[in-house]
Amino acid sequence: MRVTIYDIADRLGISTSTVSRALSRKENSLISENTRERVRRTAEEMGYRPNALARALITGRTLAIGLYTRSMEERVGPHFARMLEAVELKASELGYQVLMSGALDTISAEGRIDGVVALARPDDEELVSALRGRPCVFVMHGPEAERESVMWNDFEGAYKAGQYLVSMGHRKVCMLIGNTTHASNPAFPKAKGFRQAMTEAGVSPQECLGGPSEDEFENGYLLTTQLLAHSPDITAIFARNDFLALGAMKALRHLGKSVPEDVSVIGYNDTVLAKCSDPSLTSVHTPIGEAGVIAVEHLIGLIERRSEGFPGIMLPTTLTLRDSSGLTHRG
């Protein structure tokens, strides 16, 4: 059996309450400096480690938060990696641990965590019912700030990409939507944003969706190959994600088109892939990392009752310009 405060109390001939107080992190407790030192030294000697569960059971605080994503698929890949990194860093900075969780029962089980950061919408029925009123901050793209959530606007991101292409003189443009069967169609706001930018410029873009593969990189390649067969005069491609964009660039090169001289390509999410490609990929940067940080801060504020819920916050998207895009040379 592990060593407990009983063992320390026994050894020193004092009560467990005294031991508990001596070991407590709250310096303000009434206890003599003398016994505190004795207890601490003895605890160290005996190799005492507090039992986090027992402590949490009585204090009602686990000092752990959950990081929930609807599907496993969301949790792999370079985009979510930015979020995971940010969340864990900020959480540990604030003294909290992170429990990864795709399963709702982790969240609905009582006691294990004090709250959750969810890559989901506040209107996710299942999730909200599993939460049962426990603190939660949502992180998701969306058209406007919602309560208890940190968001960014994919409409805006795609719109900016479109505006940029237009400003660079592009008129023969295609939007690569790819395989949207995953998730609840995150492509829509992007599609709308891009179309809006095009409409404002009097351009009607082509749109390629679907694709036979589970692999978006392959889909990007195949869709682009088909696209160029029908529309060899395309000068710009906007892709729903970086994988599609890289696939498109590969197809273009194989077709003898150079990027960005003949065709500009823009990706989405600004993942690690974007800066490692050749040419490096212009991509819409979504603030998923910053969103994670803010979500954790707010969540822990909620948990520690320092804040009382918040109206939600909207983060800007930005267009990270790299080498895959530029002025069209075809007027």
Added chain:
Amino acid sequence: MRVTIYDIADRLGISTSTVSRALSRKENSLISENTRERVRRTAEEMGYRPNALARALITGRTLAIGLYTRSMEERVGPHFARMLEAVELKASELGYQVLMSGALDTISAEGRIDGVVALARPDDEELVSALRGRPCVFVMHGPEAERESVMWNDFEGAYKAGQYLVSMGHRKVCMLIGNTTHASNPAFPKAKGFRQAMTEAGVSPQECLGGPSEDEFENGYLLTTQLLAHSPDITAIFARNDFLALGAMKALRHLGKSVPEDVSVIGYNDTVLAKCSDPSLTSVHTPIGEAGVIAVEHLIGLIERRSEGFPGIMLPTTLTLRDSSGLTHRG
């Protein structure tokens, strides 16, 4: 306050032990089908959720495992992503949750987790002392199987890459080591393995290490640019990781060399980057995902006392051939 088994017992006018038994997952307990149903229905109605902490405190099982990595840096990036995915999938399959942890106190704190999968060596003093005898399975590269660990051999991986290059006729070869200040020099076994393959073929490879940047992709680009300036007759480059390799490919293209016709390039770890590059990157596949799965299985065997420690297991590395490598055209 949340609803507990007391509340259910009160409502039904029965004892908490009966409620506990009715809700227990062990079907074998002696209890009437009648009351079991009544209890379950009432629990459902009242929205009862078991308190995982209280349960763990008395059973001594938390049904959670920790995933430890020495540094945050190790935890981001596409290589570790494979491990994370595998570990979480297998763990949840076996009914366990995963606690991410870079901090040792998560592990040394009692009770929170039943064991840990560590991306570390069994001889990691700090870690082992923090574990205090609790179940742990280590995942790491290394020269030979060690107790309680799942490993793969980076010497072997690099050796295979070298052998392959030689077999394709390459004699003017460079090994890109890049910036090795991270971690405890994981480059060494790779360097040794590659040198071994070269020595056996009577080839003496060039070696490029260092690099001014934190970004291995940039280092790959810069080192390769320098390399080609001094040794324009290089026909093959083996890089310590995929980032370096992609940087190298970019540099080569900018220097007017084509891959693989003029220069073959091989990366390491077979990350998602490898298949998304153009040309796709031949890369040494390290079985970090498989290692994670096996580690979880063994760990949970240890926890549930179904297995009594194991001597360690060695997984093979393989060379994933893609389009960035081939026969040299320079004899």
Added chain:
DNA sequence: TTGTATGCGTTATCAT
């Protein structure tokens, strides 16, 4: 088959 009593390791309350 069900109920009673006890314990898991800790903190909180109320004494002293």
Added chain:
DNA sequence: ATGATAACGCATACAA
């Protein structure tokens, strides 16, 4: 400043 005791929510040995 310290100690006795209850309580957190649950599971289980034992009694009925």
